[in-house]
Amino acid sequence: MKPITILLAEDHIIVRDGLQALLATESDMKVVAEASDGQKAVELTCKHRPDVVVMDIAMPTLNGFEATRQIVKRCPSTKVLVLSAHSDDAYVHRINALGASGYLIKQTASLILPLAIREVMKGKCFFSPSISMRLQKTRQRLSQAGISLKSTDPTTKLTSREMQVLQLIAEGNANKQTAAHLGISIKTVEKHRQSLMEKLNIHDTAGLTRYAIAEGVIESSIQETTGPEVDR
Numbered sequence: 001m002k003p004i005t006i007l008l009a010e011d012h013i014i015v016r017d018g019l020q021a022l023l024a025t026e027s028d029m030k031v032v033a034e035a036s037d038g039q040k041a042v043e044l045t046c047k048h049r050p051d052v053v054v055m056d057i058a059m060p061t062l063n064g065f066e067a068t069r070q071i072v073k074r075c076p077s078t079k080v081l082v083l084s085a086h087s088d089d090a091y092v093h094r095i096n097a098l099g100a101s102g103y104l105i106k107q108t109a110s111l112i113l114p115l116a117i118r119e120v121m122k123g124k125c126f127f128s129p130s131i132s133m134r135l136q137k138t139r140q141r142l143s144q145a146g147i148s149l150k151s152t153d154p155t156t157k158l159t160s161r162e163m164q165v166l167q168l169i170a171e172g173n174a175n176k177q178t179a180a181h182l183g184i185s186i187k188t189v190e191k192h193r194q195s196l197m198e199k200l201n202i203h204d205t206a207g208l209t210r211y212a213i214a215e216g217v218i219e220s221s222i223q224e225t226t227g228p229e230v231d232r
Helices: 013-024 038-048 064-074 089-097 106-121 129-144 160-170 175-182 186-200 205-214
Strands: 004-009 029-035 052-055 079-084 102-105
Touching (some): 004 013, 004 038, 004 106, 029 038, 038 052, 038 064, 064 160, 102 106, 160 205, 175 186
Parallel strands (some): 004 029, 004 052
16 A cells, blocks of 8 residues: 655754654655755655645744645645644644644644544544644634634735745845845845835834744744755
8 A cells, every 4th residue: 555655844853853753653654755944845845745744833944834825735635734832723723724734732743643644634634632622612703703714814915925035034134145045136025025014014124023923934033944854
């Protein structure tokens, strides 16, 4: 039987190694690629077309939210299963609205990750038990009010490129560095920056950074990538 192919997107190499070791014990699963940032996760997903991407949220260059949005759009047959240390309702609602198939808390991953992967492969959604209960209650409340989860996500007004530019700006990159990261001109970066400020009604870099932290685009203290992506 063909194994379930998996891509691991996680910026901490020790966590990636642990996940790799865990999944290596499952005879019906195979890790085909690993990525240390969201941009590489998107690129390697498009290259390998894995069945499932196990996705962290807090990653440099491109966070898990935007990486999920791009993967769901570009590789619709690939399921995205988020694995995060954050259990905030706002994170769960947002990633669910972006099309992820599930959300697991890292603290319980070793117990339920293989099960979650098998469930999303069946076309089901899978959430850590505590998250599932809260999500169900929220859906009921919003449904009664005639509000969708997606409409509660303030970043849906931004394009994928604007989200990339926002993260790079918030991580402290100047226009020249942002342009180099994205392979676009400095003038184009300036246009995206201006569009961000107009859409968000924010008029300085400090404000954009505060917004990015508040919305989970970056963490309050940016962590450096601890290992290069591995194309297995």
